[in-house]
Structures are given as structure tokens and as C-alpha cells.
Amino acid sequence: MKIIAGNWKMNGNSEILDDMISAIDELHTENRVILCVSYTMLQGGNATVMIGAQNISKYDSGAHTGEISGAMVAATGANATLVGHSECRESLGDKNSDVALRAQKAIENDLLPIICVGETAAERDIGLTHKIIENGVRESVPENASDGTFIIAYEPRWAIGAGITPTYEQIKEAHKIIRETLQDMGFDEIPILYGASVTSDNSGEIMSLENVDGVLVGGASLKKDDFIPIIKSAK
Numbered sequence: 001m002k003i004i005a006g007n008w009k010m011n012g013n014s015e016i017l018d019d020m021i022s023a024i025d026e027l028h029t030e031n032r033v034i035l036c037v038s039y040t041m042l043q044g045g046n047a048t049v050m051i052g053a054q055n056i057s058k059y060d061s062g063a064h065t066g067e068i069s070g071a072m073v074a075a076t077g078a079n080a081t082l083v084g085h086s087e088c089r090e091s092l093g094d095k096n097s098d099v100a101l102r103a104q105k106a107i108e109n110d111l112l113p114i115i116c117v118g119e120t121a122a123e124r125d126i127g128l129t130h131k132i133i134e135n136g137v138r139e140s141v142p143e144n145a146s147d148g149t150f151i152i153a154y155e156p157r158w159a160i161g162a163g164i165t166p167t168y169e170q171i172k173e174a175h176k177i178i179r180e181t182l183q184d185m186g187f188d189e190i191p192i193l194y195g196a197s198v199t200s201d202n203s204g205e206i207m208s209l210e211n212v213d214g215v216l217v218g219g220a221s222l223k224k225d226d227f228i229p230i231i232k233s234a235k
């Protein structure tokens with residue numbers, strides 16, 4: 001079973017979401033789909049499609065205007081959330097320690113956190129890729145995590161939304177680092193997703209790579225014509 005997650009970013013509406021869920025249901029896929037949508041579209045999912053948020057607060061409540069707590073997201077029926085997405089790391093200034101606090105709140109509220117890690121172009125250029133990925137995992141996974149309670153998404157920040165993908169060798173290398181780091185931390189059953197410029201042209205091949213348990217799809221998750229073939233490409 002593969003996991004195909006979509007990040008709708010600030011796009012879509014409830015009507016488009018319902019239509020997408022119906023189209024996915026018709027596939028009768030054995031794979032798991034997670035759609036991470038804006039807060040106004042959050043709802044309960046079904047056996048195939050899980051609905052998630054795109055971020056949650058590291059606080060439970062209080063004077064945090066514009067934020068939403070894990071409990072609030074869970075109350076909608078949603079079951080997951082992204083944390084540490086590169087766009088949030090950039091706009092909110094999140095460090096790994098902040099991401100870990102958000103992931104901790106997700107787990108406390110029975111939400112499945114998809115913890116995003118990945119290097120920038122500048123970090124790759126100066127040879128920091130391994131360190132950034134390993135530290136991203138070690139420092140962003142919260143203390144209350146146990147096997148099966150979270151997902152890691154490797155998202156090379158230089159490739160997100162850029163229409164460029166790393167080579168398959170680079171993806172394999174990054175996922176191996178993540179797998180080994182997780183094992184060293186005592187986690188043997190954590191899915192690792194690849195994300196950044198996934199399309200139906202490359203999704204099947206990417207999902208067949210070692211240590212790639214699925215994909216996190218941005219732009220190509222918005223339209224049925226793009227997303228359904230990606231789900232179908234999961235073997």
C-alpha cells in the first residue's frame with residue numbers, strides 16, 4: 001500500500017473537494033489518499049481518503065490570532081496535518097524545534113502529522129544535504145511519537161513548485177538517510193513520502209524507488225485529471 005498525499009495549499013473549495021473525494025472513491029484503490037486542504041474545507045474522511053490540515057499551532061489555546069489548534073482541527077473530523085512544510089518554515093520562521101512542537105500537538109489530538117524535511121538549494125550547494133535531512137528528522141520528530149504515529153515527507157525545498165525534480169539517485173539517497181535515521185531513533189514503521197514536482201509522468205517510477213512509501217503532491221493534486229492518474233500509478 002502506498003500513501004498519496006495532496007497539498008492543496010491556498011486553493012480549492014468544498015465543492016471541488018467533494019468532487020475529488022467521489023472520483024477517488026470510484027477508483028476503489030487499496031492505497032491511502034490524504035488531502036491536506038485549507039481550514040474551511042476540513043471534514044471527516046472515509047476509509048480511503050483522509051482529510052488533513054496544512055499546519056496547526058504549537059499551542060493549545062490563547063492569544064495566538066490567526067492560528068488553529070490541533071483540537072480544533074480534530075473537532076472537524078479531519079485526521080491529519082502537514083507540519084514543517086517549507087512554505088510554512090519560510091513564512092513563519094519555523095525551526096525544527098517548532099515543527100516538533102506542532103507535531104507533538106497533532107499526536108496529542110489523534111491527528112497524523114506529516115512532518116516535512118528537506119534542504120534548500122544553498123544548503124545542497126555547500127554539501128549540507130545529509131546533515132539538514134538527518135537533523136530535520138531527529139529534531140522535528142516529537143518526544144511523544146511512537147512507531148506508526150507520524151509520516152515523514154522528504155521535500156527538497158529547491159524543487160517544490162519549481163517543476164524540477166531531483167534525479168532518482170538523489171531521491172533514493174535522501175530516503176536512505178531518512179530510513180537509517182528513523183531506525184537509529186527506534187522507528188521501524190514510518191512511511192516516507194517524496195514530495196516536489198510530482199506528476200503522473202514521474203509518480204509511478206518515484207513510488208517504485210527503495211524506501212519511497214508514497215508521494216506528497218502539490219500543484220498536480222488540484223485537478224482530477226492530474227491527481228487520479230498519480231493515484232493509479234501507485235503499485
Ligand code: PEP
Nearest residue numbers: 160161195196197218219
Ligand atoms: C508541496 O507543496 O508540498 C509540493 C510538493 O508542491 P509541488 O508538487 O507543486 O512541487
